[in-house]
Amino acid sequence: MKITVKYFASIREALGQGTEQRDTTASTLADLRDELLTISPSHAMALARGKPVRMALDQVMSDESAALSDGCEVAFFPPVTGG
Amino acid sequence: MLPRVAVQLEDFDLSTEIAMLRESDKRVGAVCSFVGTVRDRNEGDQVATLELEHYPGMTEKAIEAMIDAAMARFDIYAARVIHRVGLLQPLDQIVMVAVTSAHRGESFQACEFIMDYLKTQAPFWKKEQTPAGARWVDARVSDDTALARWGLQAPNA
Numbered sequence: 001m002k003i004t005v006k007y008f009a010s011i012r013e014a015l016g017q018g019t020e021q022r023d024t025t026a027s028t029l030a031d032l033r034d035e036l037l038t039i040s041p042s043h044a045m046a047l048a049r050g051k052p053v054r055m056a057l058d059q060v061m062s063d064e065s066a067a068l069s070d071g072c073e074v075a076f077f078p079p080v081t082g083g
Numbered sequence: 084m085l086p087r088v089a090v091q092l093e094d095f096d097l098s099t100e101i102a103m104l105r106e107s108d109k110r111v112g113a114v115c116s117f118v119g120t121v122r123d124r125n126e127g128d129q130v131a132t133l134e135l136e137h138y139p140g141m142t143e144k145a146i147e148a149m150i151d152a153a154m155a156r157f158d159i160y161a162a163r164v165i166h167r168v169g170l171l172q173p174l175d176q177i178v179m180v181a182v183t184s185a186h187r188g189e190s191f192q193a194c195e196f197i198m199d200y201l202k203t204q205a206p207f208w209k210k211e212q213t214p215a216g217a218r219w220v221d222a223r224v225s226d227d228t229a230l231a232r233w234g235l236q237a238p239n240a
Contacts, residue, residue, distance in 0.1 A: 008138055008206065052240070056206070059141035061237070075138060079239045080203065080208060081219075082137070082201060082202065082206075082208070082209070083166075083198060083201050083202040083207070
């Protein structure tokens with residue numbers, strides 16, 4: 001299925017891109033993160049397990065068990081620091 | 084009707100915002116507001132500028148949901164949140180939360196609740212310019228603790 005993946009803040013900078021379209025077989029956010037870890041050394045570093053990476057599915061904060069669907073929008077970003 | 088959430092580059096005026104929020108609502112007996120501003124120091128270093136990035140779309144939705152949660156939890160009449168993005172300097176205003184209610188207790192609490200929620204769940208990121216270079220600001224565990232006081236477990240840091 002086709003999905004949109006967005007990156008923000010330090011993760012966006014590390015990857016040199018803010019958004020990418022992907023064709024994926026991942027069924028959850030955890031699966032997708034595993035898949036992204038393999039596509040480049042910078043992905044492997046920016047999204048490494050053990051790093052504080054937060055995720056959103058269709059613009060709602062979600063944990064790794066959240067299920068993806070065709071056309072969904074996923075985002076990876078560091079802990080938020082607004083206010 | 085006045086939008087409840089604004090994410091904007093421009094500065095804001097607290098008096099104007101409060102006047103609009105309570106305009107012609109004769110039930111209101113209390114207005115509480117919080118304004119966050121840019122400090123010139125963080126973690127012991129001088130801060131020259133602060134740049135705020137956010138997730139357009141999600142930011143507005145997340146803050147709308149926080150206001151809904153505050154309306155459900157506290158007996159308040161109206162709330163408005165403004166958050167600035169882009170390049171800011173020390174002394175600049177960053178964020179405003181304003182709440183109206185019949186009595187002070189509810190709006191004091193709702194104002195703090197929305198702010199605690201926003202600090203840990205709204206997708207904003209700060210990058211500060213220091214003499215040693217630019218760096219992303221780290222999330223604070225104390226902000227997670229502040230949210231947990233409301234019975235909400237959603238660790239960010």
